[in-house]
Amino acid sequence: MNVEDELSLVHQAIKLAEQGHGTAEPNPLVGCIITDRNGVVIGEGFHENFGEEHAEINALNQAGKSAKGGTAYVTLEPCNHQGKTPPCTEALIGSEISRVVIGTKDPHNIASGGIDTLLNAGITVDVLDDALCKELLAPFTRKIQTGLPWITCKWAQTKNGSLETPIGDSPWISSKESQQLVHEERGCIDAIVVGVGTVIADNPSLTVREATPFRTPIRIVIDPNLRSPKEANIFNSEAPTIIACKKGQDTSSFSHCKIVELPSNNGKLELAPLFQHLVSEFDTTHVMVEGGATLFTHIFEQKLANELWIFVAPTVSNTEPIINMNTICKQLDTDCIHKDICGVDTVLRYKINL
Numbered sequence: 498m499n500v501e502d503e504l505s506l507v508h509q510a511i512k513l514a515e516q517g518h519g520t521a522e523p524n525p526l527v528g529c530i531i532t533d534r535n536g537v538v539i540g541e542g543f544h545e546n547f548g549e550e551h552a553e554i555n556a557l558n559q560a561g562k563s564a565k566g567g568t569a570y571v572t573l574e575p576c577n578h579q580g581k582t583p584p585c586t587e588a589l590i591g592s593e594i595s596r597v598v599i600g601t602k603d604p605h606n607i608a609s610g611g612i613d614t615l616l617n618a619g620i621t622v623d624v625l626d627d628a629l630c631k632e633l634l635a636p637f638t639r640k641i642q643t644g645l646p647w648i649t650c651k652w653a654q655t656k657n658g659s660l661e662t663p664i665g666d667s668p669w670i671s672s673k674e675s676q677q678l679v680h681e682e683r684g685c686i687d688a689i690v691v692g693v694g695t696v697i698a699d700n701p702s703l704t705v706r707e708a709t710p711f712r713t714p715i716r717i718v719i720d721p722n723l724r725s726p727k728e729a730n731i732f733n734s735e736a737p738t739i740i741a742c743k744k745g746q747d748t749s750s751f752s753h754c755k756i757v758e759l760p761s762n763n764g765k766l767e768l769a770p771l772f773q774h775l776v777s778e779f780d781t782t783h784v785m786v787e788g789g790a791t792l793f794t795h796i797f798e799q800k801l802a803n804e805l806w807i808f809v810a811p812t813v814s815n816t817e818p819i820i821n822m823n824t825i826c827k828q829l830d831t832d833c834i835h836k837d838i839c840g841v842d843t844v845l846r847y848k849i850n851l
């Protein structure tokens with residue numbers, strides 16, 4: 498098989514891995530394809546559920562005895578330790594596979610070492626150091642290396658950069674199809690964050706609706722001075738809620754939710770301790786910040802965002818927004834990684850270079 502065909506198999510394994518989003522975390526998303534000694538695909542698998550079989554095991558189970566003499570194409574270095582399941586290296590060695598092609602090395606100290614174990618067992622190992630495999634693993638790598646979750650800033654805007662709906666229009670900027678996409682993603686992540694201005698203006702529920710709730714994201718409001726109304730929808734019983742406020746506030750009337758007190762500097766809350774808390778307390782992998790513009794500016798200033806997910810509606814607001822998201826975006830160092838159409842909206846994804 499030539500190099501392009503092999504790379505293409507690893508990239509197909511990425512597509513498999515992505516199917517685990519929402520159920521595999523906090524483990525990394527991993528996909529695996531196995532070919533027999535003639536290069537024919539005989540097994541495909543991905544890590545489907547946290548605590549259950551890893552991608553290699555699911556692919557080996559499909560491949561059966563024909564894996565002997567074949568090759569495994571796996572997006573991540575096979576694990577080498579006994580965790581909730583036995584080491585994948587053991588199963589690969591037991592299958593008498595000849596070669597393992599690895600997309601990227603494991604950044605995790607506990608699980609890594611798989612390459613050496615395979616080599617010591619006489620298996621040929623090739624590590625591709627592939628950019629797309631690294632991208633797939635980025636949220637896991639970020640958590641391991643920084644103690645922070647992967648933070649996506651998501652918003653809907655008009656063509657001229659406003660987050661506010663034109664007066665007299667529908668309360669939504671984006672199309673129904675775009676809202677559906679957002680709900681699907683909400684059902685796969687760990688937490689949604691908004692500013693108190695959004696709670697007061699829109700009274701959102703921040704729940705997963707008309708999509709499968711693989712996870713129930715924690716709702717978090719950045720509310721330094723505890724201005725969130727007690728009757729706000731974010732306090733309903735449909736999901737847990739955390740209010741992040743300034744240290745030293747009287748929190749006695751907020752017994753209906755969890756409070757996280759944050760340090761502040763010249764009136765600005767430091768948000769990194771909140772995200773670190775989410776990782777240490779809940780093993781959070783993915784957080785989606787849903788606005789408004791004031792909160793986004795704080796997140797960008799504090800260099801916490803990893804990704805932008807922007808829904809640009811074909812409308813134009815008749816007033817110049819106080820915070821223009823088009824201007825804000827130009828000030829960030831980003832790479833556009835995806836552009837699509839959803840309903841009438843243009844959907845853009847940017848990776849932020851931190």
Ligand SMILES: NC(=O)c1ccc[n+]([C@@H]2O[C@H](COP(=O)([O-])OP(=O)(O)OC[C@H]3O[C@@H](n4cnc5c(N)ncnc54)[C@H](OP(=O)(O)O)[C@@H]3O)[C@@H](O)[C@H]2O)c1
Nearest residue numbers: 652653660692693694695698765766788789790791792795
């Ligand atoms: N199109 C969209 O996707 C979208 C999404 C969400 C909201 N919106 C719209 O945006 C508007 C609300 O946005 P907004 O910018 O006014 O409010 P916001 O960003 O939701 O909340 C801003 C408030 O949050 C607090 N805050 C956030 N981060 C902080 C930090 N690091 N340090 C200190 N305080 C912090 C401050 O509260 P204090 O004032 O108490 O200090 C600040 O005034 C609404 O009209 C809503 O409809 C649109």
